[in-house]
Amino acid sequence: MLKRILLLVFLGVLITACSGEAGTGSKSEALVHVKLPLGYIPNVQFAPLYVSIEKGYFQEAGIEVEFDYSFETDAVALVGANELQFAVVSGEQVLLARAQGLPVVYVAAWYQQYPVAVVAKAEQGIKSPADLAGKRIGLPGLYGANYIGLEALLYSAGLSDANVTLDSIGFNQVEALATDQVQAVSVYAANEPVQLRAQGYEVDEIRVADHVQLASNGLISNEKTIAENPELVRAMVGAFLKGMSDAIANPDEAYELSKKHVPNLAEADENVQKEVLARSIALWEAERLGYSEAQAWQNMQDTLLQMGLLEEALEIEQAFTNEFLP
Secondary structure (H helix, E strand, O other): OHHHHHHHHHHHHHHHHHHHHHHHHHHHOOOEEEEEEOOOOOOHHHHHHHHHHHOOHHHHOOEEEEEEOOOHHHHHHHHHOOOOOOEEEOHHHHHHHHHOOOOEEEEEEOOOOOOEEEEEEHHHOOOOHHHHOOOEEEEOOOOHHHHHHHHHHHHHOOOOHHHOEEEEOOOOHHHHHHOOOOOEEEEEOOOHHHHHHHOOOOEEEEEHHHOOOOOOOEEEEEHHHHHHOHHHHHHHHHHHHHHHHHHHHOHHHHHHHHOOOOOOHHHOOHHHHHHHHHHHHHHHOOOOOOOOOHHHHHHHHHHHHHHOOOOOOOOHHHOEOOOOOO
16 A cells, blocks of 8 residues: 555656646756847847847747847858857848858848938038048948948948048047047947937938948848758747837837846936937838848949949848748
């Protein structure tokens, strides 16, 4: 009798343990660690990613994300070498990397409109790309979206670097323009113009998106990861887009969640930072979040060819995909 009771107890414990393990699902399994370069300092503009972290979307997808705020070009090289599986970069970086034999692939569009603008104090009278001729223009450096966006604007007016003076000033555009170190700055349209106006400066903006449709910032992976672990790519894209959808639908919640990731955001001017987020959202919105337009990629390639940054046309359909969108 005692043996029978002990056997029933043992079976009960075993069943309970098995039921508990099944109920936890992915939580009982080790999360896949993903180091994700973002190419900029912590900022409320990354709210969709912060939302995905804080609401558990990455964890539900079996992913543990570590943000890396490093230079964009470094990230492209690391993803191309399969040392990292993902990064957030601007569209032109994908084509420039593939031209160098790096097998990176753009798997989800973040920005539907190219987010760069050139900003100047109103007193400068810089209201169109043609007005940039002869001006000193500050930008973080001769790389990334700020540089390509500026080049696209110059080209649209028949200008080139020879017609302007480019000044690499790091991510210091607001101070450089405010103190008249330069006459114009290349910036993210959702960020620095808001800060400058909040400081009382009247500025004019020339938005790249008003002059040309270009492939913009988004999530990249590489051909090896896509071939060998497509479910990881699908999970990463899905979790990211959930966060973006929530941030668009509920900006106030996204702002609060971002405070855990952006140093001093809680002490920052809330009106300014919420305007930055609102203007960012306007650049993300789309009928289908994450979708890449083939024409935007063709325009980007044409622009890079015209600038001489690409020597020959690529098979651009290999540079991006929409197959991992929910």
